[in-house]
Amino acid sequence: MELSNQYSSLLLDSGGGWCGDQREIPSYIAFTQPEVSFSSNGWEVTIKSHGSTKLINADPLEVLDDYLNQGYIAVGYIGYEYSQYTNEGFNPVHKKEGDKFPDVSFLLFKHESMVVGDYEELEFDSQSTQINENYPQTKPIIPSPHLCPNMSVLQYIDMIKRGKSYIEQGDIYQVNLSQRMITRFNLDPLTYFRKFYEVQPVPFGSYIDFGDFQLLSGSMELFLRKKGNKLVTNPIKGTIKRGKTEEIDAIMKAKLISSDKERAENLMIVDLMRNDLGRVSKIGSVKVNKLFEVETYSTLHQMVSEVEGQVDEKVTMSEIIKNVFPPGSVTGAPKKRTLEVIDELEPHLRGPYCGTIGVFYPNGDFTLSVAIRIMLTQFGKATFFVGGGIVWDSDPEKEFDETILKSKAITKAMGIYYQTS
Numbered sequence: 001m002e003l004s005n006q007y008s009s010l011l012l013d014s015g016g017g018w019c020g021d022q023r024e025i026p027s028y029i030a031f032t033q034p035e036v037s038f039s040s041n042g043w044e045v046t047i048k049s050h051g052s053t054k055l056i057n058a059d060p061l062e063v064l065d066d067y068l069n070q071g072y073i074a075v076g077y078i079g080y081e082y083s084q085y086t087n088e089g090f091n092p093v094h095k096k097e098g099d100k101f102p103d104v105s106f107l108l109f110k111h112e113s114m115v116v117g118d119y120e121e122l123e124f125d126s127q128s129t130q131i132n133e134n135y136p137q138t139k140p141i142i143p144s145p146h147l148c149p150n151m152s153v154l155q156y157i158d159m160i161k162r163g164k165s166y167i168e169q170g171d172i173y174q175v176n177l178s179q180r181m182i183t184r185f186n187l188d189p190l191t192y193f194r195k196f197y198e199v200q201p202v203p204f205g206s207y208i209d210f211g212d213f214q215l216l217s218g219s220m221e222l223f224l225r226k227k228g229n230k231l232v233t234n235p236i237k238g239t240i241k242r243g244k245t246e247e248i249d250a251i252m253k254a255k256l257i258s259s260d261k262e263r264a265e266n267l268m269i270v271d272l273m274r275n276d277l278g279r280v281s282k283i284g285s286v287k288v289n290k291l292f293e294v295e296t297y298s299t300l301h302q303m304v305s306e307v308e309g310q311v312d313e314k315v316t317m318s319e320i321i322k323n324v325f326p327p328g329s330v331t332g333a334p335k336k337r338t339l340e341v342i343d344e345l346e347p348h349l350r351g352p353y354c355g356t357i358g359v360f361y362p363n364g365d366f367t368l369s370v371a372i373r374i375m376l377t378q379f380g381k382a383t384f385f386v387g388g389g390i391v392w393d394s395d396p397e398k399e400f401d402e403t404i405l406k407s408k409a410i411t412k413a414m415g416i417y418y419q420t421s
Contacts (some may be wrong), residue, residue: 008033008107009075010207011359012119017203018359018367019116020225026119026201029359031075031109037210038063039102042085059085060104061318065345067108069318074360075108077215077371080126080350083326087336092343098180099151099383100375101351103208111362147411150180150348153400154205160396161346166341167392174268175332175341178387179403180348183414185382189214192413196375197405200298200409204369206357213378215352218409220295220302221370223327223356226320228365231277231309234290235269235329236370237389238262238303241405253294253301263292263408265391266303272328272335273307280321281309299408317360327370330354332389351376353385384410 009031011018019027036049041061047054047063056063060082064074082103086094086285156179161163163175185192193207193216222234240256243249256262270288278286290306313318323413331354332338375384386403 005331008209010190010206011075011200012197012205014119014201014203014205017205017222017369018229020367021114023118028115028117028119028122030115030117031073031107031192032113034107034109035072035113036067036108037106038067038108038121039105041100041103049170054174059318061321064104064106065316065318067106068360068362068364071111071362072108073111073114073362074106074108075358076210077208077319077352077355077357078325079103079105079352079355080326080330082355082373083331083339086322086325087339089308089337090336091377092339094343096349097347098349099351099376099378100349101213105312107208116333127236135334146183148182156400156403157224157396160390160394160399162345163341163390164392164394164396167390172337172341173333174265174389174391175338176354176387176389177342177345178332178350178353178385180385181407182381183191185377185380185414189216189413190214192377194374196409196413199234199413202297202373204357206369207355213376215357216375216377217357217369217371219357219371220297221304221327221329221367221372223358223368223370224320224324226311226317226365229311229313231281231311231320232289232306233273233277233324234304234306235266235273235327236295236302236304237266237269238292239313239328239388239402239406241302242299242301253296256301257292261391261393263301265389266292266305268333269329269389270305270307270393273335276324276328276335277307280311280315280320282312285310297409299412300405317364317366326355329389330372330387350385351383354387373406373410382414 007030011028011029013019038047043057045058045060162402163177166172196206202218202220206217208215221236225232240252243252274286286309289308293304294301295304344391352371353374355371356368360366375382386401386407388399
């Protein structure tokens with residue numbers, strides 16, 4: 001299939017991701033231009049369709065439910081800031097800096113707009129490899145080599161130390177903290193997405209063009225998959241870099257598997273997700289299928305587990321999301337208190353980052369990734385975020401180093417590298 005600007009969304013699956021177990025080889029799901037789009041800030045929902053715009057006051061997830069009931073397929077995201085509407089008693093009070101993206105944004109398609117195929121069949125045409133005229137540049141297809149983090153190394157380390165102090169006081173057991181990076185960006189976003197995916201193939205690669213901005217993700221992590229009455233989550237906690245030789249790589253992988261710190265961190269989130277799934281699952285149906293398994297990617301190894309539950313037939317999509325969102329692996333435990341700590345310590349808006357990106361089908365099934373390894377492109381600028389989970393024995397300097405490791409696939413695809421000096 002030749003990609004051009006007629007396709008607004010592209011989901012790439014290296015195996016076991018967007019396509020689940022239906023396709024065993026790297027695959028894609030592509031969508032043409034949407035019939036309808038909607039976005040919201042809080043409950044102020046903007047709906048666009050065939051050149052007309054309508055403003056309504058409604059819960060965006062219930063709006064999504066309505067469109068799914070009309071037979072649409074929905075592709076989009078639920079942003080981290082929407083968590084204030086899904087966690088009773090959580091009222092963020094700290095002013096944040098950074099670009100404000102919609103809390104929720106979805107493109108809606110008819111079934112005939114969806115194309116599914118093998119990744120090797122994709123052809124990125126000459127148009128998609130041209131520089132986008134909306135992205136001013138001084139050199140062809142080469143972005144600025146400068147990254148602008150919103151915190152210095154010392155500021156980030158201080159934030160980690162403050163997070164640890166809450167753990168030492170017994171307020172929380174784990175908290176996920178992040179920093180934001182910005183760089184000038186003159187690549188066509190779809191061209192960059194292809195390079196990003198080739199640097200690090202993942203199960204949940206996503207490119208969604210919302211018109212005003214583009215959202216790209218190289219996520220490895222399944223937040224929720226609903227197929228029939230079965231609901232599954234695969235929390236990831238625990239990261240270590242790849243070794244330069246096969247022997248060293250095997251040692252690094254074994255080190256991750258045997259790490260008491262990483263296993264404890266992973267187990268905390270497994271317990272949190274068991275609790276979250278229990279809110280919407282039949283009594284006694286929640287179980288742990290996998291624990292402390294390791295998945296290997298081009299730049300790192302990660303520890304992953306799996307929790308499953310059986311959903312009651314009467315539970316709607318919006319009810320599931322409201323009881324489980326945001327993903328526990330990118331907040332911490334206990335969830336509500338860590339949301340408050342993140343609100344206090346992080347200076348920036350997260351936007352789609354640490355929310356969820358996904359596809360919803362009219363039969364009630366859906367697949368949602370954790371919105372990590374994301375990039376937002378808009379007005380010649382690229383914004384991305386990196387972070388990690390903090391526990392009692394976390395080393396602040398090593399936690400900073402881990403964020404740089406996690407950013408490598410993003411920056412390598414642009415040909416830039418983070419400099420700490």
